Amino acid sequence: MSPNPRSTPPLTHALPSYLQADNLGPWGIFLQQVDRVTPYLGPLARWVETLKRPKRALIVDVPIHLDDGTVAHFEGYRVHHNTSRGPGKGGVRFHQDVTLSEVMALSAWMSVKNAAVNVPYGGAKGGIRVDPLKLSRGELERMTRRYTSEIGILIGPSKDIPAPDVNTNEQVMAWMMDTYSMNQGTTATGVVTGKPIDLGGSLGRREATGRGVYTVGVEAAHHIGLKIEGARLAVQGFGNVGGIAAKLFAEAGARVVAVQDHGGSLYREAGLDVPALLAHVQESGSVAGFPGGEKIEDNAFWGVDCDILIPAALEQQITEANAGRITARLIIEGANGPTTPAADDILQDRNVLVVPDVIANAGGVTVSYFEWVQDFSSFFWTEDEINARLVKVMKEAFATVWQVAHENKVTLRTATFIVGCQRILRAREMRGLYP
Numbered sequence: 551m552s553p554n555p556r557s558t559p560p561l562t563h564a565l566p567s568y569l570q571a572d573n574l575g576p577w578g579i580f581l582q583q584v585d586r587v588t589p590y591l592g593p594l595a596r597w598v599e600t601l602k603r604p605k606r607a608l609i610v611d612v613p614i615h616l617d618d619g620t621v622a623h624f625e626g627y628r629v630h631h632n633t634s635r636g637p638g639k640g641g642v643r644f645h646q647d648v649t650l651s652e653v654m655a656l657s658a659w660m661s662v663k664n665a666a667v668n669v670p671y672g673g674a675k676g677g678i679r680v681d682p683l684k685l686s687r688g689e690l691e692r693m694t695r696r697y698t699s700e701i702g703i704l705i706g707p708s709k710d711i712p713a714p715d716v717n718t719n720e721q722v723m724a725w726m727m728d729t730y731s732m733n734q735g736t737t738a739t740g741v742v743t744g745k746p747i748d749l750g751g752s753l754g755r756r757e758a759t760g761r762g763v764y765t766v767g768v769e770a771a772h773h774i775g776l777k778i779e780g781a782r783l784a785v786q787g788f789g790n791v792g793g794i795a796a797k798l799f800a801e802a803g804a805r806v807v808a809v810q811d812h813g814g815s816l817y818r819e820a821g822l823d824v825p826a827l828l829a830h831v832q833e834s835g836s837v838a839g840f841p842g843g844e845k846i847e848d849n850a851f852w853g854v855d856c857d858i859l860i861p862a863a864l865e866q867q868i869t870e871a872n873a874g875r876i877t878a879r880l881i882i883e884g885a886n887g888p889t890t891p892a893a894d895d896i897l898q899d900r901n902v903l904v905v906p907d908v909i910a911n912a913g914g915v916t917v918s919y920f921e922w923v924q925d926f927s928s929f930f931w932t933e934d935e936i937n938a939r940l941v942k943v944m945k946e947a948f949a950t951v952w953q954v955a956h957e958n959k960v961t962l963r964t965a966t967f968i969v970g971c972q973r974i975l976r977a978r979e980m981r982g983l984y985p
Contacts, residue, residue: 576655576865582891587967590958594975601661601971604654605630605672610700612678614692624680624693628701630710631657631673634977637708638674639664639915641715641744642697642722648677652865656715659886660915662970663908667947669919674710676701682717694722698729705730707740707926713918714744716864720756724749740925743918752921754936755914759884760794761937762913763860765944767799767882770905770962773952776857776879779803784856784878786810788837791884791911792862793828799858800824808846808854811863813838815851852876861888862911868893876902883907898961906963908970909944909951916943 584601591598612624627650630638640660653675661673678697682690704710714723723742727749730741739750747753754761771778781804785792788811796806805821813836816822823842830840837843846854852872859876861867862884868876873893881897881904883889889897889904897904917940924930931939955965 575649575651576887577651577658579866579887579891580655580658583963583967584971586891587964587971590960590964590968591971591975594972594979597975597978598971600632600634600975600978601658604657605632606704607650607654608701608704609650610697612693612697612700614689614696616689617686624678624697626676626678626697626700627653628676628704628710629653629657629674630704631675632661632974632978633672633674634974634981635665636670636672637706638704638710639669639671639713639918640673640675641713642676642678642718642726643716644678644680644682644718644722645716646679646681648679653677655865656886659908661974662967663912664915665970665973666909666951666966667912667916667943668973669916669943671711671915671919674712675715676712677715690722691725694725695729698726699733702730702733705741707738707922711740711918711922712742713914720744720746720751723751740922743921744914745921750921750925752917752924752930752936753933754940755917755921756790757794758917758936758940759791759911759914760796760862761798761940762916762944763791763795763862763882763884763910764798764802765913765941766905766910766948767795767858767860767880768802769945769948769952770880770882770903771858774879774903780805781857782807782855783858783860784808784810784851784854785860785862786851786867786888787861787863787885788827788831789862791914792860793831795860795862795882795884796824797828804858807856808851809837809843810848810851811837815846815848816840816843817846817851817854818843858882860884863888866890868897870896873897874900876900878902881905883910886911894961894963904962905948906961906966908966909947909962912947913940913944916940 607629610626612626657673657675664671723745727742731737745751783804783806785796808817853875856878859878859881865887868889870892873896951965
């Protein structure tokens with residue numbers, strides 16, 4: 551008898567203080583995901599506790615002088631979940647709701663993601679609890695540089711390589727690279743990825759995550775007989791991930807009928823003008839006020855009649871409260887952890903195919919890997935070469951996951967975890983324990 555993919559055994563250790571029984575948070579969700587995949591790990595299951603315990607977690611104080619002369623303190627984090635397969639890799643986010651539980655979970659999802667697409671990285675993540683919109687450019691730079699110095703004991707081109715995430719960008723990466731380089735006394739372009747092109751960044755990196763979402767989305771749609779041309783698309787989050795994915799789907803003939811971001815939600819049955827909407831967001835900062843669509847309530851977004859849904863904002867957006875209202879046949883997770891385990895079960899019962907974050911949004915880290923390799927060699931590829939290599943990696947990774955899902959009769963999420971966790975734990979087993 552094959553294991554039950556929904557069985558969720560009791561956690562094998564007491565809940566840490568930052569987890570509450572009534573709200574496990576992102577890290578608790580990751581632990582449930584590990585419990586669901588454990589029955590499929592065979593002899594490697596003896597190492598599964600490795601996945602449930604981050605290798606190290608650093609909490610730092612980030613004090614800076616504000617423009618008015620006062621001193622402000624922000625709390626920052628950098629977590630290494632697992633480095634059995636290579637140096638830590640994962641983004642840095644600046645957001646007022648950042649917590650240790652969130653950063654731990656994000657680092658763990660990076661471990662699985664990197665292993666699933668078979669790039670030689672472990673999982674890491676970082677963040678600062680701050681609303682960056684309330685800081686001036688100078689304050690933002692001082693905060694970034696102080697944070698980089700504080701986590702300097704963990705990061706490095708062969709130790710841990712940060713990248714952009716929520717509310718961070720090429721400029722933030724440039725400040726991080728410069729700060730680390732000044733502290734080391736040598737220019738170290740490979741310490742971060744997602745940098746400006748002039749500082750060793752890679753062509754195609756900004757669009758990579760959205761392009762990866764599109765690539766695996768097309769593959770998944772093909773498997774379920776869903777034609778992209780004419781398909782109705784709803785997208786939550788309209789930045790580098792959701793916006794780029796929407797643009798690529800629209801160019802392939804899909805109709806983007808609904809979008810949502812922090813500014814509100816828009817709907818247009820005939821399809822929104824994606825290039826015009828992207829320009830509006832670039833200028834105004836959100837979809838709010840775009841004249842080419844009808845404003846709808848945020849809660850109504852989840853019930854919009856569509857074929858494909860792309861959640862590309864924050865975690866825990868699709869829950870048991872709204873999963874039953876989703877009309878899409880295909881969900882492609884552009885964000886990290888947007889669907890709770892309970893919602894996963896509802897969607898599975900309703901025959902909705904979910905392409906999970908740990909493969910769907912892996913395009914960003916894949917091109918980050920390309921950037922890192924180019925920095926080490928000081929030899930750079932063309933954008934066409936980058937995109938072709940990205941598409942090849944994503945298609946091969948999706949094909950592997952689809953086959954594992956078919957063989958084990960499990961969801962794509964469980965299949966991706968099977969592939970990723972097996973690769974991580976095989977490395978752990980072969981390396982052994984020191985001393």
